[in-house]
Amino acid sequence: METKGFEHHDHHHCIATSLRTAEEACKAQGLQFTPVRRRVLEILLDEHRAMGAYDVLDVLRKEGLGSQPPVAYRALDFLVANGFAHRIERLNAFVACAAPGERHAPCFLICRACSAVAETPGRRASDALRAAAGELGFKVERVAIEAEGLCPACVEADA
Amino acid sequence: METKGFEHHDHHHCIATSLRTAEEACKAQGLQFTPVRRRVLEILLDEHRAMGAYDVLDVLRKEGLGSQPPVAYRALDFLVANGFAHRIERLNAFVACAAPGERHAPCFLICRACSAVAETPGRRASDALRAAAGELGFKVERVAIEAEGLCPACVEADA
């Protein structure tokens, strides 16, 4: 998996690929990739940053796709449950998954200065956590690993 | 005996020690360990579980120590800022620190069945995270590591 948060990239391409991946995954698993769900994923991909449910809802409203909180929350829950997006606990916000389809323990780097969010593989951290939990007899089902600090650009600006 | 993390322990003793540690740390650092702050820490220690700010506030209200949200939030913020308590993002809740005074990267194991919360050293996971972040030029300042799953007791009950 590639980290996208702090680097330039071909964004049109990355949107198209993610959407197609989601579409195919839904078809393969018999999930309904409905217009609202699709559009919410598009919105997250467009912005390429962490968005609150109400931010997403604002966009849906303007487009006549839904006007009440449950519409946004249901679509977001679907995307999160199926690995197309992640919830960032620290921000009460959502972000499109940078590597949909791959089984992974996401790990987020959140810049406190510019609010950029990068998803990076958290496999090592996740393994360490599972090991520690296992020693206590705790059965880990989901892991949230989130770091707050300064992104490369803001570290420079700070200095 | 109550449950600390997932194990039994001498709870009266653990409350007393934690309170004393906080008291001494405040004195040493010139921080004000005011009645409200002290009482809030006691409340978190008493319950020995994750509590919402409003849960804490309910107790304060009954005791005439404060009746409005800012009172609870201010005290909790103080305790968190100084390492006497932690905030659990996943639960929007607070818990007394299990190792006050020691510099540590806390890591939480949250049981989805019984809501028990254990704090465990997250040093290995935290180190792994910092290493991954460092490769990207990200400067980590704070880390939140939270696992959701089944505690030992609930794993057994489940089987």
Place this chain on the structure above:
DNA sequence: CCGCGAACGTTATATCATAACACACACGAT
């Protein structure tokens, strides 16, 4: 046709958190 489950639309409400301002008090400087 009917029963069912999944998604959606809507209303209302629950839950979590902070802005803003007034007051009290401790403490060091004038």
Place this chain on the structure above:
DNA sequence: ATCGTGTGTGTTATGATATAACGTTCGCGG
């Protein structure tokens, strides 16, 4: 001694996030 200043507290009001509950629609298999 008085004044300014910083810090903590009390209070009102509001903002931000999230879900309960119920009715409607629609496709699908019995």
